[in-house]
Amino acid sequence: MAEITLVEAARRATLQEMRRDPSIWVLGEDVARGGLFGQYRGFLEEFGESRIVSTPISESVIMGAGLGAALVGTRPIIEMRIFDFVMCAMDELVNQVAKVRYMFGGQARPAVVIRMPHGIWRNSAAQHSQTLESWFTHIPGLVVVVPSTPADTAGLLVTALRSNDPVLFFDPKNLFPLTGEVPEIIAPIPFGQARHARRGDDLTIVTWSAIVPQVEEAAGMLAARGIAADVLDLRTLWPWDEAAVVASVARTGRLLVVHEAVTTGGFGGEIVARVIERLGTAQVKAVARLGQPRVPVPFAPPLEDALKVDTAKVVAAAEALMRG
Amino acid sequence: MAEITLVEAARRATLQEMRRDPSIWVLGEDVARGGLFGQYRGFLEEFGESRIVSTPISESVIMGAGLGAALVGTRPIIEMRIFDFVMCAMDELVNQVAKVRYMFGGQARPAVVIRMPHGIWRNSAAQHSQTLESWFTHIPGLVVVVPSTPADTAGLLVTALRSNDPVLFFDPKNLFPLTGEVPEIIAPIPFGQARHARRGDDLTIVTWSAIVPQVEEAAGMLAARGIAADVLDLRTLWPWDEAAVVASVARTGRLLVVHEAVTTGGFGGEIVARVIERLGTAQVKAVARLGQPRVPVPFAPPLEDALKVDTAKVVAAAEALMRG
Amino acid sequence: MTKTGDNRARLIALYTMMCRIRAFEETALAAHKAGEIPGPLHVSVGQEAVAAGLCLNLRPDDRITSNHRGHGHALAKGAGVAGMMEELFGRAGGHCRGKGGSMHIADFSVGMLGANGVVAGGIPIAVGAAQGLKLLGSDAIVACFFGDGAINRGPFLEGLNWAALYRLPVLFVCEDNGVAAFTATASVTAGPGVAARAASLGVPTVAVDGNDAAAVDAAAARLVGEIRAGSGPQLLHATTYRLTGHTSTDPAAWRRAADVEAAQAAEPVSRLRDRLLSEGVTAAELDGIRGEAFAEMSAARAEALSAPWPDPAVAWEDVQDCGAMQGAD
């Protein structure tokens, strides 16, 4: 086990799989140079220009070409640089990638991994900070992966690269420097199984992606105040570990969902609704969601700080829920 | 009051406002010919080529040009033909239209009305049947309008055309032939106020857009079986009439949200979560959502029928909720 | 066989395919009018020479992508008629099991990677398929069919630039029928046209009378050969005419009678028939081919009409492997 950064964990997982499977290749802007974050560092030297394809700024075709190449049997990694640019390829993603298998009655196998580093990132303002993962849970055909640790990033990426489904892989870009232990040989981590980050009986906190470290920190602070939180890091949003969440809430009676995304229309609403549908209202004492207000991400640090979820807000929300 | 179709109601509302305000103009494919559904019939003759602009198949620019024209003080109606094609203009919509006012600190006034006939429509299959209105409730800066009757379509369109916000106007394309009374002079209907379609004390049904007539029919059938449904047609999803929904559920104790869209990640989750957050679990006996399963819309009638929400499914869901 | 015989056989093959496409389209139109086919229907009556002439030059392992007007492309590439007709009818035996319908016809078994309901939607997919084939070491090529309306969408620029850049084996085929839905494309298309656009993106163009099947065949033969040999992408600009409306319910009433008349005179099936007659093929033989085509399609229609509907349970299948059934309770 080596202690490495999250971005390096992603790099090693990709490397391992590309060495194993010659049909895997990468297309995206600046990937020959190693990618914007170094996640493909050294790949051009090892795999050459046919498998590390540095592309024009042509997002529609980056996405659509990835799909076409999958339809003839290769396994492209579609690198979107950062999430926000996938807006330039939304027809290709939602109308084509997500639907071809179904529309064509099972003939198509759109085995692509679409990497989209997402979320708030050092005062990058509204067009470079979005977290819209909930959108894609609403689109049949897609798998949605939202890791938060180096080990999970590596293991989930391996699974993604062996999947026959189109996988949206949301790299938590703000956590790229985060370090953690990752095994030399990276085993796949199945989709749909939450990581039980902390155990407790007082309330259930469900969370994912870049905000997880702060939720874990908050849980520590809550423990010091006598509140024992059960923390589930979902790791994937479709499929998602409904069983683990329902079991936890059945035990604690209280559910707090924390995500970096805007609360309104976020996946927190889905989780709350589903848990209540499954458990009924009698077994559940209180629910709450914590996310950003329905406001674009502003540039200035005090404005960004005012809106974004952080440890203190998680603590406050949990304490309020315990009173509720 | 005349009894007219929903598409004619939309046409008259647009006509009334374009006669009133010379800064309103229309851009979109085939609008000179009256639009795909006749919603601009006769407009070219009255307003000429400068205000009825038939465009190339260039969705990115249809959307982006509408924005640019708003920034210099005109009020474009951006006609997307059918909703699914807005996927080709998502950067312009989500990264630009929705964000310019905020990013530029209030300098920009993106007063555009984006018309997007949406929903299932006579076996048109996966790429021509989507209902993704919930996506846009998650995007700060946007207003989301989802009418279901001729009168509401007219009144809400008038409000949209007088608003300074970017308004996404989801024409319920399957209901275009539906008839209803519409006043000669169309008054604006404020955003955020539900239409109380039916009164009852046993359960609250919240719904919107093309599925409303079937929900109303179901409510009639339920009444015949002794179940009195309180039916709220939200009319707009952002803002949405939280007060009316909360008040109704406080009274009935039971909430069923019905929408044509896929249940997972749909706006029903938001409504359920918000109601529970506001009322707590003690006051609420049971909640449920009815939407499509997380499956693309198939072509063949028996397949489409199997998946889509209809009157019988609404009745069954309401009856199950009463037992819950 | 002599060269002339070869040539005649080829023309007869073209004629046969064109008759089959024409018959398929007219049969589908009639079925749609009779309420047998649900949803929208876009037929390619008048444009048969492009599909037939082009695809005659493709190998089974070559791929094509298509657009909303894709029946001819699919048939010419070898898609089974029963599967196509059943797909239009939404029946269980359709190529897409009734899930796609007319606008989403695909038959991967013959290299037909799908029609597309989004204008220009097939361009990025074609380019990527070619890149994938190249990576796999195949010498198969990809033909990408789109209409003149598609050249005003961004993916046209992005896709051609991309194909030229990586020297991909793509044959872009612009079926220029002069109209996009209800708008004359000349009225919404600035500049000198598709060939200039393609050239500016590094893709050379060959122009052809798209109503002259033999000319399309000859041009395609050369282009497919060159592309397979590594020329990089090229574009075939085929001028043609859509004899029917945009959809089956559009009477195309706005067209000038003179234009329609001229187009009828230039329509490709009778043109090829005239040529074959002048080359000595008998009217009886040609009538036989035509009759057989219509009989084939009538039979397919009748079979489709009595074919079983898909089991509603099929609606839940083929969404995705992982997470498909979550929430299905």
Place this chain on the structure above:
Amino acid sequence: MTKTGDNRARLIALYTMMCRIRAFEETALAAHKAGEIPGPLHVSVGQEAVAAGLCLNLRPDDRITSNHRGHGHALAKGAGVAGMMEELFGRAGGHCRGKGGSMHIADFSVGMLGANGVVAGGIPIAVGAAQGLKLLGSDAIVACFFGDGAINRGPFLEGLNWAALYRLPVLFVCEDNGVAAFTATASVTAGPGVAARAASLGVPTVAVDGNDAAAVDAAAARLVGEIRAGSGPQLLHATTYRLTGHTSTDPAAWRRAADVEAAQAAEPVSRLRDRLLSEGVTAAELDGIRGEAFAEMSAARAEALSAPWPDPAVAWEDVQDCGAMQGAD
């Protein structure tokens, strides 16, 4: 004043603006390195002649749209320095109240409709602004700045076709610095280049040495005049060189030393200085202009650094009128 005097005054105006842009950029870079400016920063050191030469020919009511590298465009269009520097610093007095930052600079009061964090994002907006102005009966024009990387995105095709079609008063300005982020654009751009692409879309191009401020000025003067007179859209292709990295943290280490050296020799500010010297302007006068520019920007930096942060409550403002506060409890 004599013609020569006029000309000299114009060159000095250009020089002054270019020095101010250079000073702004270098000051911002230094402030970013010192940790005073948060977030990413893209500066236009070496590209000043394009912004200055172009905008000198615009009227206050003309509009511009810009890209991620937009400081120079904004300054040249007349945006206030204090508001710009404060915006970079995220302070309350920024043009965008601290909500936009470097990548989203806008100053509508001088017709600067916004930088853009999306490559080619400004093209559709520019085209629409021109269409709106035309509808309003104004004779104002729109200049649309974008980089060589943008010509591979779909909106380039869609926007130019559109502008040509409706004969809109748009001056497209391609600032061709040869590179897009970390990729040489020649390596990802097929075909003969931007002028051919524009021509194929009905938009004529004028090429200019973008490091020669006087040449840019002259070309812009002619183009702006023609466009205002109704010529329809045109494109100015200005070749230039980015002397610094893609962002403030990019050392651009991959560039060949010889190229950088040649570029330094050709950089526009000293070139214009040399020309002015040769025309008899004294070194002292020029040093004075330069010194003043740097002093202005240093002062703006100091003021921005001590300027108040925006009140956190501002974060909730200017989202939208209707529904803005729903759920804010």
